[in-house]
Amino acid sequence: MSDRQQFEALYAAHAGAVRAYAMRRGPVTDADDVVAEVFLTAWRRLHDVPVDVDSRAWLLAVARRVQANARRGSSRQQALRARLEHERPAESADPLLERRVIECLLGMRERDREAILLIAWEGLTNREAARVLGVRESTFAVRVHRAKRRLARVLTDAGASHARDATNLLEVQ
C-alpha cells in the first residue's frame, strides 16, 4: 500500500470521528478546519501514526492540540457551554436533570471533564483515552472516577430533591 493509499484509508476510517470530536468541543464552523489540520499533520507524520487501533487515539490527540492552540481554556468552556445549551439535537425527556448535568460538567476541572467525555462521547476505552490525553491509564482512571463520582452525586441529589424548583436544584451542586 502506498503512502497515499494509506493516508486515504486513514481518512476514510477516522475523519468522521475527528470531525465529531471537533464539533463537540468547538464551533461547528471550525470543525472542517480542525479535520484538515489534523490530517495534514497525519500526512507529514504518516510513518509515526500507529497502524493498529491506536490510530484514532493518535488523531484525536492531534485534534485536541489543534483546538488547544486555537483557543484558551475559558473560551473552550464557553464553546462547550454553547454546544450543550443551544445546539443539542435531541429533545430532552428531563430538561431539569440535564440542566444539572450540564452545569456539573461545566463546573468540573477540565481534565476530569475531558476524561469522562472521551469515554461517553468518543466511545474510547480507558487505554485509548489515556493516550489522547497523554497520561498513564492509572491517572486517567482517577480522573474518570472523580468525574463519575461528581456526576453521580448530581443524579442522586436530583432524585432526592425532585420537588424543589430549578433555582434551588442548581444551587446544591
Place this chain on the structure above:
Amino acid sequence: MSDTDVIELLRHIDPAPGEQAPAPIAALLERLDGPPRPPARGRRRRRPELPAPAWRGRRLVLGCAGAATVALAAVVLLSLPGGGTPNVAAAMYQATTPGSGVLHMNTVTEKIVGGHTQTTSEQFWSEQNPRRVRLIISNGEETLESALTTQPLKLLQWSQSNPDVIKQSVPTGIADSEQTGVQVLRQLYRKGELTLAGKSTFDGQPAWLLEVHPQYTRPTVDGKQLPNPTVVVSASSFVPLEFDEDSVSSEHGTPELMVIRVRYVEYEELPRNTQDEALLALAEHQGASIENEG
C-alpha cells in the same frame, strides 16, 4: 446510580451524536506538501510535534544573562535528582523567586458556586528595592486600579465607577511583601506541603501536577471530604499555570461546594528599564483630580 447510568446520560446530551460525515478528501489531497517525513527513530513518538503554541503569552524574561544562566542551571539541577523525576515543587519555587526586574502577572480567577461562575481578572506588576506595586482588578462590572510606592510611601487608587477622582493616601500596616497566590504557593513549598502528583497536560502542553497537603483537615460537603487543592506547573518553565481548589461556601445559607480556579495567563519577569518601570505607575486618567485621604 451506576456508572452505566452516568455514561448513558452523558451520551444523551452529546451535541454531535455519532460520527460526522467529513468533507470529501479531494480538497485535502491538494494541500499535501511533499512526501511524509521519515519515521521518528530511537523512540516511539506518541504525539506529533505541532507548531509552537501561539495562544500562550507566558514567557520568562530574566533581567540579565547572568541571572538567566544561574536560574537555568538551578532549574536543571533541581529537575534531575538522580536523573529521574524532576523535583517539580523545588523547580517551581526557583522559577518564581523574584529577580531584579519587574514581575508581571496576569491571572483569571473563577469562583463557581451553585452553577454560577464569578470571574475576576487581575493584572499585577511589582518591583523590589524599593518596593513598588501596581494592581488592576476587574470583575466585569467594576475595575479598580491601585499603585503603591514605598519611597516615598504613597498609595494611589482609581475606580471605573468614580473615574474623575484619584484617591491618594499614606497607607499604614504595609506588609514586607505582597501576598499573591504565587507567594502562597512558595510558602506551601517551604512548609513541605507541596508534593508531585504526576504528569499532566495543560491546554495540550506538557505539565506537572502538584498536590497541596494542608495541615488542617479538608472540609466536607454532603458528608464527603473535599479533595486536596492542586497546582498545574509548566513542564518547560516550571511557572504555575493553574490552581484548583474545591472549598465550601455558605453565602447562600447552606454550605455548598465552591470551586476556585486561578489561571496564570502570564507570569513573566520584565527587564528593569524605563519602559517597563512605567508599568508600575498609575495609568493616566484624563480629567481626574487627586484627592488626599487621611
